[in-house]
Amino acid sequence: MTTDSQQDKFRRKALQVPDAQGRILPYARRLPAETVALPDAQGRILAERVTAPHPYPHFRRSGMDGFAILSRDTQGCGANRPALLEVVDEIPCGSLPSVPLAPGTAARIMTGAKVPDEADAVVMFEMTETIRQDGKTYIRLIREIDPGKNITPVGLELAAGEVILEPGRKVGAGEISVLATFGIDRVPVVRKPRIAVFSTGSELLAISEPLQDGRIRNSNAYMLASQIKDAGAEPFMLEAIPDDLELARQRVRAAFADYDAVITTGGVSVGDFDIMADLVSGGEVEMLFNKVTMRPGSVTTAAVKDGNLLFALSGNPGACFVGFELFVRPAIGRMLGVLQPFLPEMTAELGRPYKKINNFTRFVRGRLEAREGKLYAYPAELDESGVMITIKDSDALIVIPPSGEAREAGEMVTVLKLPGASL
Amino acid sequence: MTTDSQQDKFRRKALQVPDAQGRILPYARRLPAETVALPDAQGRILAERVTAPHPYPHFRRSGMDGFAILSRDTQGCGANRPALLEVVDEIPCGSLPSVPLAPGTAARIMTGAKVPDEADAVVMFEMTETIRQDGKTYIRLIREIDPGKNITPVGLELAAGEVILEPGRKVGAGEISVLATFGIDRVPVVRKPRIAVFSTGSELLAISEPLQDGRIRNSNAYMLASQIKDAGAEPFMLEAIPDDLELARQRVRAAFADYDAVITTGGVSVGDFDIMADLVSGGEVEMLFNKVTMRPGSVTTAAVKDGNLLFALSGNPGACFVGFELFVRPAIGRMLGVLQPFLPEMTAELGRPYKKINNFTRFVRGRLEAREGKLYAYPAELDESGVMITIKDSDALIVIPPSGEAREAGEMVTVLKLPGASL
Numbered sequence: 001m002t003t004d005s006q007q008d009k010f011r012r013k014a015l016q017v018p019d020a021q022g023r024i025l026p027y028a029r030r031l032p033a034e035t036v037a038l039p040d041a042q043g044r045i046l047a048e049r050v051t052a053p054h055p056y057p058h059f060r061r062s063g064m065d066g067f068a069i070l071s072r073d074t075q076g077c078g079a080n081r082p083a084l085l086e087v088v089d090e091i092p093c094g095s096l097p098s099v100p101l102a103p104g105t106a107a108r109i110m111t112g113a114k115v116p117d118e119a120d121a122v123v124m125f126e127m128t129e130t131i132r133q134d135g136k137t138y139i140r141l142i143r144e145i146d147p148g149k150n151i152t153p154v155g156l157e158l159a160a161g162e163v164i165l166e167p168g169r170k171v172g173a174g175e176i177s178v179l180a181t182f183g184i185d186r187v188p189v190v191r192k193p194r195i196a197v198f199s200t201g202s203e204l205l206a207i208s209e210p211l212q213d214g215r216i217r218n219s220n221a222y223m224l225a226s227q228i229k230d231a232g233a234e235p236f237m238l239e240a241i242p243d244d245l246e247l248a249r250q251r252v253r254a255a256f257a258d259y260d261a262v263i264t265t266g267g268v269s270v271g272d273f274d275i276m277a278d279l280v281s282g283g284e285v286e287m288l289f290n291k292v293t294m295r296p297g298s299v300t301t302a303a304v305k306d307g308n309l310l311f312a313l314s315g316n317p318g319a320c321f322v323g324f325e326l327f328v329r330p331a332i333g334r335m336l337g338v339l340q341p342f343l344p345e346m347t348a349e350l351g352r353p354y355k356k357i358n359n360f361t362r363f364v365r366g367r368l369e370a371r372e373g374k375l376y377a378y379p380a381e382l383d384e385s386g387v388m389i390t391i392k393d394s395d396a397l398i399v400i401p402p403s404g405e406a407r408e409a410g411e412m413v414t415v416l417k418l419p420g421a422s423l
Numbered sequence: 424m425t426t427d428s429q430q431d432k433f434r435r436k437a438l439q440v441p442d443a444q445g446r447i448l449p450y451a452r453r454l455p456a457e458t459v460a461l462p463d464a465q466g467r468i469l470a471e472r473v474t475a476p477h478p479y480p481h482f483r484r485s486g487m488d489g490f491a492i493l494s495r496d497t498q499g500c501g502a503n504r505p506a507l508l509e510v511v512d513e514i515p516c517g518s519l520p521s522v523p524l525a526p527g528t529a530a531r532i533m534t535g536a537k538v539p540d541e542a543d544a545v546v547m548f549e550m551t552e553t554i555r556q557d558g559k560t561y562i563r564l565i566r567e568i569d570p571g572k573n574i575t576p577v578g579l580e581l582a583a584g585e586v587i588l589e590p591g592r593k594v595g596a597g598e599i600s601v602l603a604t605f606g607i608d609r610v611p612v613v614r615k616p617r618i619a620v621f622s623t624g625s626e627l628l629a630i631s632e633p634l635q636d637g638r639i640r641n642s643n644a645y646m647l648a649s650q651i652k653d654a655g656a657e658p659f660m661l662e663a664i665p666d667d668l669e670l671a672r673q674r675v676r677a678a679f680a681d682y683d684a685v686i687t688t689g690g691v692s693v694g695d696f697d698i699m700a701d702l703v704s705g706g707e708v709e710m711l712f713n714k715v716t717m718r719p720g721s722v723t724t725a726a727v728k729d730g731n732l733l734f735a736l737s738g739n740p741g742a743c744f745v746g747f748e749l750f751v752r753p754a755i756g757r758m759l760g761v762l763q764p765f766l767p768e769m770t771a772e773l774g775r776p777y778k779k780i781n782n783f784t785r786f787v788r789g790r791l792e793a794r795e796g797k798l799y800a801y802p803a804e805l806d807e808s809g810v811m812i813t814i815k816d817s818d819a820l821i822v823i824p825p826s827g828e829a830r831e832a833g834e835m836v837t838v839l840k841l842p843g844a845s846l
Contacts, residue, residue, distance in 0.1 A: 034596035038630065039660075042649050056812070059637055063807070093689075093738075094626025094638045112738060113625065114637035135616040157805065157812040165815070172843045173649040177740055180630045180642035181811055203517025203535065208605045214482055214537035215517045226465050226596040266516075277716065301723025315516075315535060317600055346793040370769040373798050373835055382580065384486070388604055389479070392597025394590070412796055420595045 009197050013292035014298065015327060017361065021342075022329055023288040024302055027309050031191045031260065038179055041135035041171045044189035045232060045336040050165040050373065053182055055155030063093075064150040067106040067128060067139055068119035069361030071147040087130075087137040089116070106139055115151050120236040122150035168339040170232075193233040193335040195328075196259040197224045199240040200248065200266040201315060219388065220265040220320045224313075227324045230419050231332040233260075242408045245278050252279065257303050260335060263328060277301065277312075285310055293360045293402075296384070297323040317388035322397060343416035345399070348375035350413050354398070355406040365394035368421060377415045395421035435714035437721065440749060440784065444765075447725055447750055450732050451757035454614045454683065461602055464594045466611035466615050468655060468759040473588040473616050476605055483538040485514075487573040490529040490551060490562055491542035494570040502565045510553075510560040512539070528561055536619040538574050546574035552743030591762040593655075616656040617760040618751075619682040620647045622663040623671065623689040624738060642811065643688040643743045647736075653842050654703045654755040656683075668701050675702065683758060689738030698722065700735070708733055715727075716783045719807070720746040741825060742809035745786050745820060748841065764841035766820070771798035776831040777821070788817035791844060800838045818844035 003269075013024070033047030046140040069085060089099050089107035096226065097116035101107055106123075107116055115122060128139040164178050171187070176345065179187060204218040205211070218240055225235035236259060241248045255262045277299075280287050285303035292300050296319035308329055313323040319374035325343055333341025348368060356362065366379040374396040377398045380390040399408060408415065456470030458650070485491065492508060500506040512522050512530035516588040520539035524530055528547075530539055538545060549560040573745055583589065587601050594602075594610065602610060627641040628634070648658035659682060664671045673818045678685045700722075703710050708726035715723050719742035724735035732754055737744040748766055756764025773792060779785065789802040822837040823830060830836065 038645060038649055042652060045842070052633060057639075058634060090627070091728070093624050096637045112624075112639070152807075157810060164812075168841075173646050173653065173744070174813075174817065176649045177642050177646035177744070177814055178810050180645040181640055181740075183630050183634070183640055185630045201516050201535075207606050207608045209606070211477060211481060211606070214519045216535070217604055217606055218481075219600050222461060222603040223596050223600035225462055226599045227584075229465060230596065317604075321596065323602070347796045348794050370798060373770045373772050374794050375793060375798065384575075388600050389578060389587075390597075391600055392595070394597065422591075 002386075003268065008230055010301070013289075014291040014293045014360075016290045017294050018294055020289045020300075021327060021330060022291045024309060024331050025334055026287075027307060028331040029307075030337040031193060031335050033187055033188045034117055034191045035186050038176060038187055041179070041187040042176065043232065044070055044171050045170045045338055046165055046167050046171060046175075047188040047337065048167050049163060049191045050179070050182075050184065050228045051159055052162045052164050055160045056158040057152055057156065058153060058183060059152055060117075061152040062109045062111055062113050062115050062122045062150060063152050064122050064124050065111050066109060066122050066150065066176040068097075068101065068109045068115050068122050068127045069141075070101065070119060071108045071121040071145050071149070073103060074123075074141055074143070074145045077141055077144060077348055079295050083141040084131070084138050085141065087139060091116070092363070106367060120147045120151070121145045124150065128235060137339050139391045140359070149208065157223075168337045170338070178399060190336045192258040194258070195228045195233045195330050196238050196262045196331070197228070198238050198255070198257040198262065198264040199315075200264055203239070204240050204266075206408065220313075220315065220317060223391070224263055224265060224324060225269070225316065228332070230264075231329045232336050232338075233332045245282075246326045246331050247278055249282070249284055252304075252310065253284070256308050256310075259308075261309040261311070261328075261331065263313060263324070265313045265320045275323075280310075280312065294322075294326070295360045296355070297326075297363075298360055300327060302327060303400065317391065318384065321367075321391050325397065325416070326363070343418065345416055346375065348377040348396075348398075348415045349399075350407055350409055350411045351376040352409050353406060354379045354400055357404060358400070359402050361402060362400040363397040363416070364378045364400055365390050366396055366398045366415070367393065367414065368395040368417065375415075377413055394418055435722070437783075438712045438713075439716040440715055440717050441479055443712045443723075443725070444750060444753060446556070447732060447754050448757055450711075450727050450730060451754040452730075453760040454616060454758050456611045457614045458609050458611055461599060461608045461610055464602070464610040464612055465599065466655065467610070467615075469588055469590050469594060469598075470611040470613045470760065471590050472586060473602065473605075473607065475581045475583055475585045475587050478583045479581045479604060480575055480577060482577065483577055484575040485525065485532045485536050485538050485545045485573060485651055486533040486543050486575050487535050487547050487550040489532060489539050489546050489573065491520075491524065491532045491545050491570065492529045492564075493524065493526055493613075494544040494572070494676065496526060497564055497566070497568045498566060500564055506564040507554070507561050508564065509615050510562060514539070515643055520567045539754070543570045543574070544568045547573065563668070589762075591760045593761070594644075595611045598737075613759045616683040617649045617659060617681070618656045618755070619659050619661050619685045620644050620651070620659050621674065621678070621685065621687040622738075623687055623722045627663050627689075641739060642696050643736075643738065644745065646685055646717065647688060647747060650744070650752070651686075651755070654752045655759050655761075656755045668705075668789060669791055670706055671702055675733065676728075678705070679731050679733075682731075684732040684734070686734045686736060686747070688743045689735045699743075703733075703735065716747070716786045717745075718781055718783045720749075720786075721783060723750065725750060740814065741788065741807065744814050748839070749786070766841065768837060768839055769798065770835055771800040771819075771821075771838045773821075773832050773834045774799040774801040774829055775832050776829055777802045777823055778792050779823075781823070782825050782831065784825060785823040786820040786830065786839070787823055788813050789821045789838070790816065791818040791838065798838075800836055817841055
C-alpha cells in the first residue's frame with residue numbers, strides 16, 4: 001500500500017499579483033516603430049515625440065467676424081462722439097490684406113483670417129454700424145476698443161519646437177487634429193504586437209460545431225482575440241492544442257518563432273491532464289510564476305522562452321478574462337510603449353454587500369455607477385471563475401483583499417476599470 | 424446715405440441644446456442589419472435580440488479537479504471514521520463517464536468535465552488521500568460532503584430561450600465570449616452609417632501642403648473622420664468646398680445621394696463668405712436650427728434633405744469638436760440603434776474655478792479625475808472655440824450654464840464624458 005501526499009504536484013509557490021506583474025514586465029520590450037498614414041494612426045500608439053514645426057497659430061488670427069482697426073482710432077469715442085473709419089479692405093479666410101491699414105481706416109475681416117500687420121484690434125461686426133456715403137463705406141463705433149482685442153497672437157497655443165505629443169500616447173481625435181494642423185501626414189507608431197492564442201483541451205468544439213454532451217465550444221479563444229485587439233495588438237487564433245504533451249510542445253515552440261507572445265487558455269489547473277503545466281515544468285520554457293494569490297485564476301502561469309512571453313491562462317472564462325486583464329494587457333501595453341499599461345485604478349463605494357470570504361485577493365466583476373459626484377461599485381451576482389455570462393456586464397474588477405469578514409455596502413473598495421466601461 | 428441694421432443677416436432663432444438635439448433625432452433612423460463573422464463583430468452594434476439556443480451550462484459541470492461521489496457515502500465520516508471509496512472511472516474534460524457510479528465508488532474528474540448522472544457532489548482533489556491496494560485505487564475522505572458541492576447545475580447561467588443580448592448593444596469581449604459559447608458565429612449587426620465630410624473655405628491647405636501665410640491646414644476633416652469612426656460609422660472625406668455657393672450646392676446635393684448623412688465644417692459664422700449658411704437659407708434643404716444657445720459652436724446648423732441629415736459645424740476646431748459630440752454622435756448612435764446615444768452625463772466637483780461668464784451654456788473642455796471615490800472636473804486653461812491644442816487633453820465637456828458669476832472650485836457641475844477618457 002502506498003499513500004500519495006495529494007499535494008499540488010507542481011509545488012507551486014503563490015505570488016502576489018503585483019509581484020507576478022513585476023516578473024512579466026522586464027520581458028515586455030517595446031517593439032519597433034512603423035510609419036502609417038494619419039487616418040490609419042487612430043487607436044495606435046505614438047512611437048516618437050512630436051514637436052511643433054512652426055508656431056500655432058502661425059499668423060495673427062482674427063477671432064471674430066468684424067473689422068480690423070487701429071485701436072488708437074477709437075480713443076475717447078462714445079455715444080456722443082462716434083469714431084468713423086473708412087473700410088478700405090476685405091479679408092476673407094485664406095486671403096492676405098491687400099493694402100496697408102492707415103490711421104482712420106478699417107478692414108472687413110472674417111473669423112480665422114490674417115489680421116493686417118498695422119492693425120492691433122478686431123471689433124465685432126455686431127458692435128459697428130455701416131454707413132455708405134459717396135461710394136465709400138464707413139463703420140461707426142461708439143465704444144473704445146482695447147489693443148489686442150479679438151486677435152489671437154502668433155504661437156498662442158504652441159511655439160515652434162514645443163512638444164506636441166509624447167511617445168506612448170494613444171492617437172484619438174484630438175491627437176489627429178493636432179497632427180493634421182502641423183502637416184504631419186505620416187505618423188510614427190509602434191508596430192502592433194502579434195499575439196498567438198492557443199486553446200488547449202480535447203473538450204473544445206469549434207464554435208460552428210453542433211453541441212455535444214460533455215463538451216463546450218471554444219469561446220475563450222474568441223474572447224481573448226477581442227481583448228488582444230482592444231489592447232492594441234493583433235491576435236492570431238491558432239489551432240486548438242489537444243491534450244497531448246509532445247504535440248503541445250511542438251506547436252508552442254513553433255509559435256514562439258512567429259509571434260511576439262503566446263497565450264494559451266485551459267490546462268493550467270492541478271488535474272492530471274494539464275498540458276500547459278507539464279510543458280512549463282518540463283523545462284521547455286523558463287517559468288516566471290505558476291500560481292498567484294488571486295481569485296479567479298490562481299493557477300495563472302507565465303513563462304519565457306528566448307525572451308518571449310508565454311501566458312498560460314485558465315480555461316475558465318472568468319479566470320481567463322481576469323488573467324488577461326491583469327497580466328497580458330500590461331505586457332502588450334509595455335510592448336507598445338504605453339506609459340501606464342495597467343487597468344486604471346480608482347476608489348469607489350461598495351453599492352451592495354459582498355459576502356464571499358477568501359484567503360486570496362478576489363477580482364470581482366462588477367458595474368460602476370457615478371451619482372452626485374461619487375463612484376459606486378456593484379459586484380456581479382455570479383462571479384465564479386467558471387461563469388461567463390457576467391463578463392459582458394462588467395465595467396470593472398472590484399478588488400476584495402483577503403479577509404475573514406464580509407464586506408458591507410458603503411465600504412470603500414479599490415476598483416480596476418475595464419476598457420469599454422460606460423462610465 | 425443708408426444704414427444697415429447690422430444684425431445677424433440670417434435672423435437666427437437660438438435653440439437650447441436639448442431642443443436642438445430633439446429636432447435632429449427623428450431624422451436619425453436605424454439603418455438595416457448586415458451579418459458579419461463573429462471576430463468582425465467587435466465594436467459593432469447588435470441589430471437583433473439574441474436568445475440562448477440551449478441552457479448554459481448544458482451539462483452538469485464539475486467546478487473542481489477532484490472526485491465525483493455520492494454524497495451519502497460520506498455521511499457520518501470523520502477523522503476517526505474515514506470513508507473509503509473505490510475509484511472506478513476517470514473523466515477528463517470533453518469525455519463522458521464510462522461506467523455508472525455505484526454506491527461506495529468515485530470517479531476521478533477534471534474541472535469542467537461532465538459529472539456522472541448518479542453523482543451528486545465533487546470533492547476537491549486536495550481534500551482526499553489516495554490509497555493503492557491490490558491493484559485497486561481508493562480515496563480516503565474524513566469530512567462529510569454536502570449534496571451539490573462543486574457541481575454547476577444545468578442552466579445555472581442561462582436557461583434555453585433566455586435573452587442573452589438585446590439589440591443596440593455594442594459588441595466587446597464579453598459579448599463575443601457569450602456568442603461563441605452559444606455557437607453564434609455569424610452576427611447580425613447594424614450597417615455602419617456612411618458619413619460624408621466636407622470642409623468649406625478657400626483658406627484650407629491640404630495637410631501635406633507647405634504652410635502659406637494666412638492659410639491653415641484642413642485639420643477638422645481629419646478630426647471629424649476620427650470622431651465618426653469612434654462613433655461607429657464610416658467617414659468619407661470629400662474634396663473641400665471652396666467659397667462658391669453654386670459649387671457647394673452641387674457637391675452637397677451629390678453627397679446626399681451617396682451617404683447617410685453629410686457634415687460640413689466651416690462657413691457657418693455670420694461673415695459674408697458663409698457658404699453653408701447661404702445654402703441652408705437658400706431653400707436647398709429644410710433647416711432644423713441654425714443657432715444654439717451654447718459656446719463654443721453657437722452657429723451650429725442642422726438641416727434635412729429628403730430625410731437625410733446635414734450638419735454644418737463651425738470651422739473653429741473646438742466648436743467643430745463639440746458640435747460633433749453634441750449633435751452628430753447622437754444621430755449616428757440612433758442610426759446604429761444604440762439605446763443611449765448621448766455622451767454619458769455625470770456630476771463632478773469643480774477642481775478649480777471657472778471664471779468666464781456667458782449668456783449661453785458653455786461646454787468647457789476639461790479633465791476628469793477620481794480621488795477617494797469622488798469625481799473632480801478640471802477645466803482646460805485654453806478653451807476658446809478656436810483653440811485646438813486642448814482637445815487632445817480632454818476627458819469631458821464641463822457644462823457651465825449661463826450665469827453672471829464665476830464658478831468656484833468645490834461647486835458641483837454636470838460633465839459629459841468624452842469617448843476615450845482615461846477615467
